[in-house]
Amino acid sequence: MSFEKVSQSLLVPGGIGEQELTMALTEVAKHQIDYADLYFQHSRHESWVLEDGIVKEGSYNIEQGVGVRAISGEQTGFAYSDVINQSALIQTCQAARGISAKAGSAKVKPFSRVSAEQFYQSDNPLVSLSNQQKIALLERADKYARSLDSSVTQVIVSLSGVYEEVLVAASDGTLAADIRPLIRFNCSVLVERNERRERGSAGGGGRSNYSYFLEDVNGRERAMGFVDEAVRQALVNLEAVDAPAGLMPVVLGAGWPGVLLHEAVGHGLEGDFNRKGSSAFSGCMGEKVASSLCTVVDDGTMGNRRGSVSIDDEGTPGQYNVLIEKGVLKGYMQDKHNAQLMNTHSTGNGRRESYAHLPLPRMTNTYMLSGESEPEELIASVKRGIYAPNFGGGQVDITSGKFVFSASEAYLIEDGKITAPIKGATLIGSGPEAMQQVSMVGNDLALDQGVGVCGKEGQSVPVGVGQPSLKLDELTVGGTA
Amino acid sequence: MSPEKQVSQELSQLKQAVEFAIQEAKQLGADESEVSISKQTGICVATRDQEVETLEFNHDGALGIAVYTANCKGSASTSDLSPEAIKNAVKAAYDISKFTSADKAAGIADKELLATDIPDLDLFHPHPLEPDRFIELAKKCEGLALANPKIKASDGANINSHYGVKVFGNSHGFVGGYPTSRHSISCMLIAGEKDMQRDYAYSVARDFSDLDSIEEIAAQATSKTLGRLGSRKISTCEVPVVFDQEVAGSLFGHLIGAISGGNLYRRSSFLLDSLGKKLFPSWLSIYEDPFVKKGLSSTPFDSEGVAPKAKHIIADGVLESYLLTTYAGRKLGMQSTGHAGGIHNWLVKNSGVNRTELLKQMGTGLLVTEMMGQGVNTVTGDYSRGAAGYWVENGEIAFPVHEITVASTLPEMFANVVAIADDFDKESAIQTGSILISSMKIAGS
Numbered sequence: 001m002s003f004e005k006v007s008q009s010l011l012v013p014g015g016i017g018e019q020e021l022t023m024a025l026t027e028v029a030k031h032q033i034d035y036a037d038l039y040f041q042h043s044r045h046e047s048w049v050l051e052d053g054i055v056k057e058g059s060y061n062i063e064q065g066v067g068v069r070a071i072s073g074e075q076t077g078f079a080y081s082d083v084i085n086q087s088a089l090i091q092t093c094q095a096a097r098g099i100s101a102k103a104g105s106a107k108v109k110p111f112s113r114v115s116a117e118q119f120y121q122s123d124n125p126l127v128s129l130s131n132q133q134k135i136a137l138l139e140r141a142d143k144y145a146r147s148l149d150s151s152v153t154q155v156i157v158s159l160s161g162v163y164e165e166v167l168v169a170a171s172d173g174t175l176a177a178d179i180r181p182l183i184r185f186n187c188s189v190l191v192e193r194n195e196r197r198e199r200g201s202a203g204g205g206g207r208s209n210y211s212y213f214l215e216d217v218n219g220r221e222r223a224m225g226f227v228d229e230a231v232r233q234a235l236v237n238l239e240a241v242d243a244p245a246g247l248m249p250v251v252l253g254a255g256w257p258g259v260l261l262h263e264a265v266g267h268g269l270e271g272d273f274n275r276k277g278s279s280a281f282s283g284c285m286g287e288k289v290a291s292s293l294c295t296v297v298d299d300g301t302m303g304n305r306r307g308s309v310s311i312d313d314e315g316t317p318g319q320y321n322v323l324i325e326k327g328v329l330k331g332y333m334q335d336k337h338n339a340q341l342m343n344t345h346s347t348g349n350g351r352r353e354s355y356a357h358l359p360l361p362r363m364t365n366t367y368m369l370s371g372e373s374e375p376e377e378l379i380a381s382v383k384r385g386i387y388a389p390n391f392g393g394g395q396v397d398i399t400s401g402k403f404v405f406s407a408s409e410a411y412l413i414e415d416g417k418i419t420a421p422i423k424g425a426t427l428i429g430s431g432p433e434a435m436q437q438v439s440m441v442g443n444d445l446a447l448d449q450g451v452g453v454c455g456k457e458g459q460s461v462p463v464g465v466g467q468p469s470l471k472l473d474e475l476t477v478g479g480t481a
Numbered sequence: 482m483s484p485e486k487q488v489s490q491e492l493s494q495l496k497q498a499v500e501f502a503i504q505e506a507k508q509l510g511a512d513e514s515e516v517s518i519s520k521q522t523g524i525c526v527a528t529r530d531q532e533v534e535t536l537e538f539n540h541d542g543a544l545g546i547a548v549y550t551a552n553c554k555g556s557a558s559t560s561d562l563s564p565e566a567i568k569n570a571v572k573a574a575y576d577i578s579k580f581t582s583a584d585k586a587a588g589i590a591d592k593e594l595l596a597t598d599i600p601d602l603d604l605f606h607p608h609p610l611e612p613d614r615f616i617e618l619a620k621k622c623e624g625l626a627l628a629n630p631k632i633k634a635s636d637g638a639n640i641n642s643h644y645g646v647k648v649f650g651n652s653h654g655f656v657g658g659y660p661t662s663r664h665s666i667s668c669m670l671i672a673g674e675k676d677m678q679r680d681y682a683y684s685v686a687r688d689f690s691d692l693d694s695i696e697e698i699a700a701q702a703t704s705k706t707l708g709r710l711g712s713r714k715i716s717t718c719e720v721p722v723v724f725d726q727e728v729a730g731s732l733f734g735h736l737i738g739a740i741s742g743g744n745l746y747r748r749s750s751f752l753l754d755s756l757g758k759k760l761f762p763s764w765l766s767i768y769e770d771p772f773v774k775k776g777l778s779s780t781p782f783d784s785e786g787v788a789p790k791a792k793h794i795i796a797d798g799v800l801e802s803y804l805l806t807t808y809a810g811r812k813l814g815m816q817s818t819g820h821a822g823g824i825h826n827w828l829v830k831n832s833g834v835n836r837t838e839l840l841k842q843m844g845t846g847l848l849v850t851e852m853m854g855q856g857v858n859t860v861t862g863d864y865s866r867g868a869a870g871y872w873v874e875n876g877e878i879a880f881p882v883h884e885i886t887v888a889s890t891l892p893e894m895f896a897n898v899v900a901i902a903d904d905f906d907k908e909s910a911i912q913t914g915s916i917l918i919s920s921m922k923i924a925g926s
Binding site: 405 | 529532541557558559570587714855856858863866885886887888890
């Protein structure tokens with residue numbers, strides 16, 4: 001049971017037990033508050049980087065602390081400490097309760113341990129390979145990349161892992177702990193040919209240990225598959241011509257292009273924006289916000305996925321939540337605070353970057369379910385447009401609904417056929433309108449490889465995205481031609 | 482304890498911690514080491530619709546160490562600054578250096594480049610951390626904006642006030658530290674019913690009393706937000722573009738990426754071998770001054786202890802300096818330019834015209850006031866970003882536009898700067914006025 005293990009390493013050294021947790025919450029409740037929670041965290045992060053054929057850098061980072069939150073109505077007081085012991089905890093509680101000046105007498109409920117299904121293993125990934133094995137993996141990837149094409153002139157390969165333990169104790173009786181491994185492998189290459197240079201990069205990972213990268217996938221080590229992909233993308237871009245400009249049909253590939261959903265609808269369905277009425281989707285519950293081909297879910301329960309949460313950062317078990325069903329808005333993503341103010345329940349989406357940040361409603365793994373069409377049919381249906389199987393990042397203005405995402409690999413479609421590769425271009429649209437433009441959905445749902453980082457209010461959290469191939473009848477493509 | 486007293490105590494404690502870590506590294510057998518530590522104290526208050534939303538007390542500390550043993554590097558960091566934790570971090574860094582490979586370019590900065598005196602740049606103006614007063618100010622700022630009936634809601638006003646200490650030391654015997662402060666205020670507003678729009682205004686300064694008044698911020702946020710109402714798309718076209726001063730700095734931000742040592746030695750820049758080459762029109766110059774009093778990007782030494790120099794980055798349109806760290810410098814056969822950790826106050830020369838005159842000079846075209854997404858390829862210089870702003874006809878703002886992209890290549894954009902207005906914001910790290918570029922592709926409907 002991970003609770004005992006986490007409690008041993010996070011609380012016991014500072015002389016904290018369940019009794020001290022109750023005392024701390026009672027200290028917060030001396031002021032008039034509706035809810036308080038304590039979030040203890042300890043994380044160890046390492047990274048190894050190979051460049052110019054040698055492992056140049058290795059780093060090891062330790063972060064630990066406790067964050068205390070006190071909520072009174074719509075108001076939140078927050079303080080944290082990077083020391084975990086009884087006196088620091090009480091001081092931090094006294095600072096956080098400052099949000100309310102009135103004396104209070106709220107009762108702290110007796111703790112009840114949250115029993116949650118585990119969606120990932122609790123092994124420490126940092127020790128799952130020896131340092132020699134980690135370095136050998138990077139060196140293997142470097143050699144392999146250079147062997148693929150003589151135009152590969154630079155190779156940067158990195159391997160990183162996080163081992164994190166968290167424990168949540170709240171005045172509503174929640175007591176929960178989680179151990180969260182997270183690993184990542186990335187390969188970035190530079191190719192040079194005929195005066196042109198281009199970069200390509202690919203990678204993946206998840207809540208797993210490093211042996212994941214050594215597993216055999218179709219007769220090849222998984223990490224080498226990422227290397228193949230990085231080199232392939234760079235070589236495609238060497239041949240790219242100027243991208244077109246203007247409104248046209250766009251076919252998005254399966255998998256990582258799901259960043260479209262993340263930006264176009266995901267953020268707009270987070271509870272805080274809807275409570276405040278600042279989202280383009282505010283007040284649209286039960287309305288048709290996308291074409292009836294679209295069913296979009298946020299799923300924190302996927303095994304070993306980067307965005308998965310056995311419990312969220314408020315101790316609520318991870319869930320499978322339908323956001324949009326056949327085009328109709330069905331649900332928002334909620335944390336406890338926004339759920340309570342909107343008279344509903346947390347959906348297991350309360351997440352935070354660390355003990356030094358407040359929880360917010362955040363996505364986990366967000367994806368669209370498969371449709372009926374063969375992916376080739378989507379391409380064949382376009383007279384003139386673009387096909388974009390790979391993207392960089394995106395951004396959204398949740399109030400106006402405008403979103404962008406930038407293609408890192410794209411092609412022209414002419415008369416139903418993929419022709420020339422085109423240079424990276426930004427695609428821009430309006431979330432509610434773009435979702436109505438979805439006219440074909442492929443039967444090829446895929447999740448991304450485990451590289452997503454989502455930023456909100458200055459906080460980064462790991463997320464997953466996914467989708468089947470999609471055709472949007474019209475989207476603005478920001479090329480130069 | 483007063484912030485002044487707290488910071489002066491922390492400064493001496495952190496210097497001791499740096500010396501302790503360097504000593505530890507030496508005892509373990511490291512050839513060289515460098516350590517940086519910072520501590521920061523402050524509060525953030527956020528109000529929305531004139532009610533407190535959050536009150537956060539911040540107190541952060543972090544130590545980072547890099548050790549070099551036979552040209553092999555290892556690094557580590559910790560948020561726990563106890564001697565025990567520091568000892569563990571040094572050991573972790575040292576252990577890693579046993580596994581990394583020897584790299585001739587690795588190591589701490591050259592001794593002769595290190596800062597020898599630490600000028601007082603007037604960067605420390607702590608403000609008493611008074612939550613109640615900040616809350617009142619934030620509420621009042623929102624109230625001023627909400628007095629306009631066209632403003633539907635406030636999406637929040639924020640006031641942040643922080644002060645702290647940074648200390649850096651290395652095994653050449655350099656130990657330097659200085660206190661800084663930073664305060665900011667911002668207000669975001671929402672207008673419109675069916676087609677909602679939001680926009681914001683902010684101010685940031687080393688000294689709280691240098692912040693724009695809440696009246697100015699409320700007025701600016703109001704006019705920007707109302708200006709967005711009724712935004713529409715425009716047809717795909719090729720026209721002159723003005724980047725408003727609020728977004729103009731981003732163009733020089735891409736220049737920073739392209740002339741940074743890391744991208745140069747990796748051959749991942751469109752400006753390889755550009756030193757001494759003309760990138761901009763002859764009248765354009767960029768002067769870097771690390772020693773601006775109260776400057777937001779002022780520093781007495783860079784993050785490797787190297788003394789920065791006041792100098793031209795671009796003179797008469799020609800690139801005069803790359804931006805190099807010690808490592809990148811060695812990879813390129815050059816010396817550090819004191820840019821570890823970034824640039825220091827860029828002052829971009831203007832053409833002596835104001836913004837109204839600049840729009841007149843453009844005639845008919847696009848004024849960009851907001852940008853979205855990344856969309857810039859530093860390897861090739863290809864540029865394609867989301868934008869919003871105003872359509873301008875004969876020098877006059879005609880209507881707001883959104884959901885469009887602007888695209889070109891950075892070399893062309895740099896060469897095609899026609900003029901820069903004098904409306905620069907002295908609060909920015911890159912002080913540039915609005916920029917007129919002769920032609921770009923706009924993708925719309």
